[in-house]
Amino acid sequence: MRTAVRLAALAGRRLAGALATLLAGSFVLFAAAEVLPGDAAAAALGGSASPADVARLHAELGLDRPLPVRYADWIGSALSGDLGHSLVDRRPVSQIIAGPLADTLLLAGVCAALTVVLALAIGLAAGLRPGSLLDRILSGTSVALVSVPQFVTAGLLTLVLASWLGVLPAVSLVPFGEPLLAHPEALVLPVTALTLFSAAWAGRLVRAAVADAAATPHVEAARLAGLAPARVVLRHLLPTAAGPCAQVFGWLTGTLVGGTAVVEQVFNYPGLSNELVAAVEHHDAAVLEGIGLLMAAAVVTGLLLADLLTAAADPRTRTAT
Template sequence: MSAQALLLRRVVAAVFTLLATAVVLFAASEVLPGDAATASVGLDATADDLAQRRAELGLDRPWPVRFAEWLAGALRGDLGASTMTGEPVTSVIAEPLGSTALLVGITAAVTVPLAVLIGLVSGLRPGGRVDRALSAVSVVVVSVPQFVTAGLLVLLLADLVPLLPAISLPPLGGTPLDKPSVLVLPVLALTLFGAAWAGRIVRAAVIDANATPHVEAARLAGLPERVVVLRHLLPSALPPCAHTFAWLLSGLFGGTAVVEVVFNYPGLSQTLVAAVRGHDTAVLEGVGLLLAAIIVAAFTLSDLLVVVADPRLRAGAG
């Protein structure tokens, strides 16, 4: 199969994945107990009040009609209006999404190079003292739940040695970048787990790539080790690593919820908690679809990187 055909299949699969996600999100909101109308009118509302509120929110119409309207709006970038405040969902989630994306972006920028470094150092000399030490530390870090890691970081770096703020609140009216110190502990908590987990997979990929004939031939040809690693070993290790980092990105967007709660970071988790309490299905559906789109895009991009880096796929494209 050529590279173009492979990428076309990935794009088509991504579209159908997002469509299936949209159906599941909307269907799940239909079967949840209660709805936005019940949450907004209060316990003392009469049946007429509830019916009127449901009509105002459009909840009295058949769900296939509402789904079709919501999906058509989502394709235009309109995720509907919050059933709690009446604001556009895009406005409700814009600021917290930016804060979460900032946290994920900084974490990824630190985690990916660190994981590659750990994988290379361990994988090039498997079984050595450094490899055994890094493997032991990685297993311990991955085994500890993230909320425990976050709590230990607060205890060590905010309480016992007060170097960093325990609460990651930005200045009033500002952003986390206005006070970068509030980002350090959340980024560190996410990086420790991500680098340990991804580093183990990179290590395995490096070991496999290091045993391939073309890498051995490059060494026998007398090429410097740096050239062997950069030009021959890493391209062979890239396919599993690219998909690993796509999984890492999706895990970061999901894992930030725990870290944001522990550090009281003003990200999407706060918005989602408020939406769940108020049965604000429009916000829940909008955030779910948006996160799914980001994750699907990450995996599609990883496939593209594999095609670019793999000479066999590039040859197939020709």
């Protein structure tokens, strides 16, 4: 009972902090989007529009009001689920980004699931025998994968698997109106490019957590007591390493949503990055702000989840916070 109360109190404090962080970030995002070069009203009316027409559309869209007033209206509507309307084609932002958001979440979700499995396998294999040949091979490979920019990895995968071998499509195009899952081959290259980086990065952190847990006195005592290796790992080592691992995977879950942009562009994947690029090109601040807010919320949610998972796995964090 006391543990549940402490967890609930911690969750309340962390949630309040996450909301404050998201609000602060949303204001920075809104202000940054407003100072982008160009004019959405002029872009919507075309190059032949007169200054009077542009000024009239500014007033109609409320762009002539002070920035704090417009931000207050925008964030109030966003918190109620209304992300506003595009300044260019007047469609609801939620309607514009609904399909691409689903495809980005699909990509991020598949990558997250694969990353958790691979990172645990890499971390356990390397961390249980630090300094061994297997550890050196896995650690070296992980460092190499993390050091290479994602667009380079994506380009190499395209060159080998699409151009040379011809076993996969070079771009993730699907027939209009058909769901992405109806063409799973379009997911393979983007998922592989993202997973190679994220699994290598997470695997390094899991390896460190496993190695630290393996050196703790109670794990060493269990090993010296003659317990089976599998029992030592499952009953003693993994609970000790669960806190740091939860932090890694919680953080990864949030950042993958925003981290798909580069890979989506390389493979022309039909995700949020295409709408984001289009919004910048057309100076459509409403769409840019809506996508940015969703990505910021994903990151903050991931960090909040990481904190709560860490607290649930490690009692020391509950008493220290």
